[in-house]
Amino acid sequence: MTGTSPRALNRQAKERRILQAALNVFAAEGYSGTSMDAIAAKAEVSKPTLYQYFGTKEQLFTEIMLSRRNEMLDAFEHPSSEGMVRDLYRFSWAYADTVLNPDFLSLARLIIAEAQRFPEIGRAYQASGPDRVLRGVMAYLDSQREAGRLQFDDEELAAEDLWALILSAPRNQALHVPDALPDRAAVKRYIDNGLRVFLKAYSTDPTSDLDQLKRLCEQAPTPTGTA
Amino acid sequence: MTGTSPRALNRQAKERRILQAALNVFAAEGYSGTSMDAIAAKAEVSKPTLYQYFGTKEQLFTEIMLSRRNEMLDAFEHPSSEGMVRDLYRFSWAYADTVLNPDFLSLARLIIAEAQRFPEIGRAYQASGPDRVLRGVMAYLDSQREAGRLQFDDEELAAEDLWALILSAPRNQALHVPDALPDRAAVKRYIDNGLRVFLKAYSTDPTSDLDQLKRLCEQAPTPTGTA
Amino acid sequence: MTGTSPRALNRQAKERRILQAALNVFAAEGYSGTSMDAIAAKAEVSKPTLYQYFGTKEQLFTEIMLSRRNEMLDAFEHPSSEGMVRDLYRFSWAYADTVLNPDFLSLARLIIAEAQRFPEIGRAYQASGPDRVLRGVMAYLDSQREAGRLQFDDEELAAEDLWALILSAPRNQALHVPDALPDRAAVKRYIDNGLRVFLKAYSTDPTSDLDQLKRLCEQAPTPTGTA
Amino acid sequence: MTGTSPRALNRQAKERRILQAALNVFAAEGYSGTSMDAIAAKAEVSKPTLYQYFGTKEQLFTEIMLSRRNEMLDAFEHPSSEGMVRDLYRFSWAYADTVLNPDFLSLARLIIAEAQRFPEIGRAYQASGPDRVLRGVMAYLDSQREAGRLQFDDEELAAEDLWALILSAPRNQALHVPDALPDRAAVKRYIDNGLRVFLKAYSTDPTSDLDQLKRLCEQAPTPTGTA
DNA sequence: TATGAATGAGCATTCATTCAT
DNA sequence: CATGAATGAATGCTCATTCAT
Numbered sequence: 017m018t019g020t021s022p023r024a025l026n027r028q029a030k031e032r033r034i035l036q037a038a039l040n041v042f043a044a045e046g047y048s049g050t051s052m053d054a055i056a057a058k059a060e061v062s063k064p065t066l067y068q069y070f071g072t073k074e075q076l077f078t079e080i081m082l083s084r085r086n087e088m089l090d091a092f093e094h095p096s097s098e099g100m101v102r103d104l105y106r107f108s109w110a111y112a113d114t115v116l117n118p119d120f121l122s123l124a125r126l127i128i129a130e131a132q133r134f135p136e137i138g139r140a141y142q143a144s145g146p147d148r149v150l151r152g153v154m155a156y157l158d159s160q161r162e163a164g165r166l167q168f169d170d171e172e173l174a175a176e177d178l179w180a181l182i183l184s185a186p187r188n189q190a191l192h193v194p195d196a197l198p199d200r201a202a203v204k205r206y207i208d209n210g211l212r213v214f215l216k217a218y219s220t221d222p223t224s225d226l227d228q229l230k231r232l233c234e235q236a237p238t239p240t241g242t243a
Numbered sequence: 244m245t246g247t248s249p250r251a252l253n254r255q256a257k258e259r260r261i262l263q264a265a266l267n268v269f270a271a272e273g274y275s276g277t278s279m280d281a282i283a284a285k286a287e288v289s290k291p292t293l294y295q296y297f298g299t300k301e302q303l304f305t306e307i308m309l310s311r312r313n314e315m316l317d318a319f320e321h322p323s324s325e326g327m328v329r330d331l332y333r334f335s336w337a338y339a340d341t342v343l344n345p346d347f348l349s350l351a352r353l354i355i356a357e358a359q360r361f362p363e364i365g366r367a368y369q370a371s372g373p374d375r376v377l378r379g380v381m382a383y384l385d386s387q388r389e390a391g392r393l394q395f396d397d398e399e400l401a402a403e404d405l406w407a408l409i410l411s412a413p414r415n416q417a418l419h420v421p422d423a424l425p426d427r428a429a430v431k432r433y434i435d436n437g438l439r440v441f442l443k444a445y446s447t448d449p450t451s452d453l454d455q456l457k458r459l460c461e462q463a464p465t466p467t468g469t470a
Numbered sequence: 471m472t473g474t475s476p477r478a479l480n481r482q483a484k485e486r487r488i489l490q491a492a493l494n495v496f497a498a499e500g501y502s503g504t505s506m507d508a509i510a511a512k513a514e515v516s517k518p519t520l521y522q523y524f525g526t527k528e529q530l531f532t533e534i535m536l537s538r539r540n541e542m543l544d545a546f547e548h549p550s551s552e553g554m555v556r557d558l559y560r561f562s563w564a565y566a567d568t569v570l571n572p573d574f575l576s577l578a579r580l581i582i583a584e585a586q587r588f589p590e591i592g593r594a595y596q597a598s599g600p601d602r603v604l605r606g607v608m609a610y611l612d613s614q615r616e617a618g619r620l621q622f623d624d625e626e627l628a629a630e631d632l633w634a635l636i637l638s639a640p641r642n643q644a645l646h647v648p649d650a651l652p653d654r655a656a657v658k659r660y661i662d663n664g665l666r667v668f669l670k671a672y673s674t675d676p677t678s679d680l681d682q683l684k685r686l687c688e689q690a691p692t693p694t695g696t697a
Numbered sequence: 698m699t700g701t702s703p704r705a706l707n708r709q710a711k712e713r714r715i716l717q718a719a720l721n722v723f724a725a726e727g728y729s730g731t732s733m734d735a736i737a738a739k740a741e742v743s744k745p746t747l748y749q750y751f752g753t754k755e756q757l758f759t760e761i762m763l764s765r766r767n768e769m770l771d772a773f774e775h776p777s778s779e780g781m782v783r784d785l786y787r788f789s790w791a792y793a794d795t796v797l798n799p800d801f802l803s804l805a806r807l808i809i810a811e812a813q814r815f816p817e818i819g820r821a822y823q824a825s826g827p828d829r830v831l832r833g834v835m836a837y838l839d840s841q842r843e844a845g846r847l848q849f850d851d852e853e854l855a856a857e858d859l860w861a862l863i864l865s866a867p868r869n870q871a872l873h874v875p876d877a878l879p880d881r882a883a884v885k886r887y888i889d890n891g892l893r894v895f896l897k898a899y900s901t902d903p904t905s906d907l908d909q910l911k912r913l914c915e916q917a918p919t920p921t922g923t924a
Numbered sequence: 925t926a927t928g929a930a931t932g933a934g935c936a937t938t939c940a941t942t943c944a945t
Numbered sequence: 946c947a948t949g950a951a952t953g954a955a956t957g958c959t960c961a962t963t964c965a966t
Binding site for chain 3: 725726727728729730803806807808809810811812813814816819820822823827851854857858860861862865866869870872873874875876886887890891893894897898899
């Protein structure tokens with residue numbers, strides 16, 4: 017409002033419209049399957065405008081991929097402490113909500129699909145997506161180890177195990193079968209089980225932690241509960 | 244000569260050549276990125292032949308995808324018993340060798356990429372790939388539970404946990420960054436850790452099993468040892 | 471007829487049709503001004519056929535230019551002797567008929583126009599067009615010098631002078647003003663004058679030769695007489 | 698300051714910049730090969746300015762062509778008399794320097810190239826370039842005839858012969874092969890020979906004039922000598 | 925006045941598919 | 946049965962031109 021001319025506003029808005037449209041089409045049709053005409057039509061912009069804004073199909077694609085990578089992963093960065101089991105529980109749900117979100121899954125499919133054609137994109141995604149979150153989880157687990165509540169040698173493996181136990185199965189299935197997203201009950205099953213196994217293997221006081229987990233599982237079936 | 248005329252043989256051979264060529268190109272370029280010309284050239288066949296054999300690009304694609312789904316997953320179907328820990332160790336390596344094979348990864352990328360355009364293919368893959376193996380693992384784990392060596396309520400979750408702990412991390416990374424396949428040392432790290440966590444959580448006699456695992460890990464760095 | 475399949479015949483015919491159409495359009499519109507659509511339409515062929523036959527606009531262009539360069543210059547290669555003045559007279563008219571032919575002029579314009587974009591074409595034209603004819607003329611003039619009828623030191627300059635005196639003026643004008651081709655009377659004026667000057671400067675017996683030329687000029691106003 | 702406001706100055710300057718840029722690009726790429734974007738970029742002007750100043754690509758082109766036609770041909774209009782042979786010699790070099798100048802050749806190529814698309818331009822060039830110079834030469838030759846030093850019936854043919862003998866060969870070659878401009882030695886060869894032939898055919902006192910020419914040729918290898 | 929932004933139409937090229945042989 | 950040859954319909958991209966500011 018303060019200093020951006022109406023033109024500039026228009027420009028930004030148009031840019032966003034294009035990016036959104038392009039993301040949609042790319043996600044639905046893949047890189048090669050997407051035509052610039054389709055994007056222009058969906059964005060309600062003329063083709064030359066597309067090219068003036070983004071230069072090339074390739075550039076448009078990489079721009080989208082590299083700009084979108086962060087947006088969707090900022091949610092669960094800093095698990096605030098209300099007790100370890102509670103923390104892990106809330107973190108798991110936040111993670112699941114992001115990773116199993118249909119748009120995010122489409123993006124992931126697209127990245128995987130074009131990993132060979134656009135290696136930088138795959139690398140960038142890995143670095144700024146999974147790897148960054150992993151680092152956050154590692155830091156948290158480390159703090160719990162220092163507090164004497166967890167035990168492990170390799171914090172990277174520990175963090176990866178947490179992810180894997182909670183999300184590997186539903187995510188893989190969702191990647192393969194897009195129209196069969198796991199419902200919240202299914203997700204709950206994976207989270208509850210994953211955390212149980214994780215605590216059994218890593219907790220310094222499994223009995224108590226598992227007990228606490230059990231209570232959590234029973235009381236709050238689907239904490240964030242959108243669907 | 245034993246029932247198949249030379250013509251038929253020729254036909255079969257040509258069919259195989261086409262399928263192989265098509266798989267290669269599809270895996271490298273994706274569905275939309277692949278042209279029938281490219282396939283015909285690689286198969287050294289004329290384009291009309293392609294169409295006579297497979298009707299349509301779509302049909303050719305689904306044919307390949309549905310025919311290839313079994314071939315690559317037959318290796319580790321029946322874990323033969325030489326003691327549970329030993330069994331799991333050998334099974335893990337067989338699994339890893341398959342799942343992290345570059346061709347198999349390309350195929351997986353392709354399936355994920357086209358999951359939206361060809362839902363049946365994703366479903367078929369899920370059913371005849373992961374799900375079928377899962378069933379085998381479930382049966383094995385069940386037998387061990389009945390023998391009193393493992394404890395769990397939900398054998399599906401147990402089997403999925405085993406897969407996840409061993410392969411989730413390296414597979415995801417390999418999907419995103421194709422040119423950075425984990426070497427055998429990295430795979431060993433994941434397998435050793437994954438089995439440790441699995442046994443800690445599921446074994447009825449963790450102390451002994453982990454001990455046995457430790458010896459296995461030390462003696463045989465890379466059991467199947469191709470690379 | 472003996473060994474060319476009807477297909478091949480068709481192919482050749484089509485190729486010729488394309489080349490002819492392309493030459494026309496290129497000559498009329500220049501390289502950049504010519505669209506493959508226009509060529510395809512004029513040749514009554516589909517665009518993909520064009521591309522299958524000639525690969526690229528550039529390739530089609532160079533193909534035409536390099537193939538046409540000879541065709542039009544074969545006429546006057548061997549001046550057959552019926553006496554020097556008579557020879558020169560007939561040669562001059564053959565030369566003029568070729569060089570001032572509208573199609574040939576279009577081609578020349580095109581070559582000059584694209585000399586910077588396609589240097590090889592300009593070079594090839596110069597080598598196989600002007601330079602080749604020049605060599606023929608040089609040989610003839612040389613023979614006349616040896617027979618004692620002409621005198622000069624540098625036969626290349628002599629041949630170039632002949633060309634220049636006869637054709638330079640009308641050709642330059644025709645290049646600049648395409649719709650004002652010199653009629654045969656104008657050409658006759660240039661030829662008669664050019665030969666007169668040439669003989670005055672180069673003949674060992676100018677009086678007799680000029681006399682003979684005068685008679686030739688008077689008797690046969692436009693020897694080859696098409697227009 | 699003397700009547701032109703700074704605005705107007707600015708305008709004139711911009712106009713010149715545009716014309717210069719346009720000429721460069723047109724000469725290098727031809728009419729169709731030149732984009733208004735390219736001109737605007739080279740002139741460092743916005744495209745709408747281009748259109749405001751010159752209306753249309755076509756108009757801009759004709760404007761340039763018609764405005765440039767005179768500039769380059771004013772040099773050698775009035776041969777000042779220091780003796781006929783000397784005059785002709787100096788005139789020949791001035792002519793050659795202009796006609797074989799790379800920029801002038803580019804312009805000529807452009808005119809020839811677009812002669813069919815823009816007939817007025819070709820006509821205008823012919824009228825205000827070659828024809829005007831021709832008229833000057835004719836007047837000079839006429840004066841020498843009246844002074845008894847030359848003999849001829851048709852002064853137009855005489856003037857054209859002079860041009861042709863001197864410049865036809867190198868100019869034609871330069872038109873076809875742009876990167877092989879004749880060096881000064883080559884030009885000298887053509888001029889010396891051309892004048893010799895011209896004098897042989899047209900002088901009333903060839904012996905003396907050729908003698909004088911010989912001396913001139915020997916003493917001043919490249920009179921105007923820039924390159 | 926000068927310009928950033930916009931566009932309909934067109935360009936060279938390629939695609940999946942089908943004849944005619 | 947196999948194929949060279951053909952094509953309508955795209956595809957990525959650019960052009961001359963014009964608004965809105």
